[in-house]
Amino acid sequence: xxxxxxxxxxxxxxxxYTAEHSAWPRIIAQYVExxxxxxxx
Amino acid sequence: MxxxxxxxxxxxxxGRGLSPVRTILIGVADRYFGVVRGKNRDAExxxxxAGRVVSVTWGRLVRRxxxxxxxxxxxxxxxxxxxxxxxxxxxQDEILRVARxxxxxxxxxxxxxxxxxxLLDLLGTADIFVMPNIAVSxxxxxxxxxxxxxxxxxxxxxxxRLEGIPDAISDGKxxxxxxxxxxxxxxxxxxxx
Numbered sequence: 001x002x003x004x005x006x007x008x009x010x011x012x013x014x015x016x017y018t019a020e021h022s023a024w025p026r027i028i029a030q031y032v033e034x035x036x037x038x039x040x041x
Numbered sequence: 042m043x044x045x046x047x048x049x050x051x052x053x054x055x056g057r058g059l060s061p062v063r064t065i066l067i068g069v070a071d072r073y074f075g076v077v078r079g080k081n082r083d084a085e086x087x088x089x090x091a092g093r094v095v096s097v098t099w100g101r102l103v104r105r106x107x108x109x110x111x112x113x114x115x116x117x118x119x120x121x122x123x124x125x126x127x128x129x130x131x132x133q134d135e136i137l138r139v140a141r142x143x144x145x146x147x148x149x150x151x152x153x154x155x156x157x158x159x160l161l162d163l164l165g166t167a168d169i170f171v172m173p174n175i176a177v178s179x180x181x182x183x184x185x186x187x188x189x190x191x192x193x194x195x196x197x198x199x200x201x202r203l204e205g206i207p208d209a210i211s212d213g214k215x216x217x218x219x220x221x222x223x224x225x226x227x228x229x230x231x232x233x234x
Contacts, residue, residue, distance in 0.1 A: 028068075
């Protein structure tokens with residue numbers, strides 16, 4: 001991360017990964033799935 | 042049914058006899074994805090940084106967050122001297138004292154408590170987010186939400202591989218995980234070598 005370009009590249013990669021894995025719609029979907037599972041059991 | 046916010050918290054819960062425990066991680070608020078480097082700009086941090094690379098961390102200033110220890114790698118590397126801290130907490134005075142004794146007061150800037158709009162500007166101004174947590178008995182990091190908020194804002198993240206932080210940061214994907222209190226490893230990760 002010694003150059004601004006490398007920091008920008010890593011930042012963009014990290015943001016994309018975080019958007020895919022940690023955005024609230026994805027988390028809410030996991031809660032919906034869990035509660036559906038609980039209702040079935 | 043108990044819901045844990047990380048695998049780390051789940052292990053703690055199960056260790057205390059709770060069962061069953063499922064893990065659902067915490068999400069990141071949309072506003073962090075909206076940070077635009079160069080557009081979100083904090084005038085005071087820009088002035089204090091004076092062109093240097095800005096490493097930033099934020100949260101409650103308590104021992105487990107690591108600031109008093111983290112001065113070490115900063116002192117050893119002139120390139121990474123600039124550490125900026127955002128937050129307030131019970132250990133703030135200790136952090137300031139340690140910085141004075143280490144002669145790096147000029148590299149340490151505490152923004153204090155900031156509101157959300159300013160936090161986003163500070164993130165847009167910083168270059169790297171560091172989360173140098175250390176193990177403190179009885180006081181764990183359950184997840185590490187600030188690390189993924191930083192990642193969502195487009196900052197490269199260097200954080201300790203400790204407690205719930207690996208649930209938030211996937212090494213090599215949205216940050217770099219480092220052995221806690223390993224100064225050389227932190228400096229290496231910050232330099233990218």
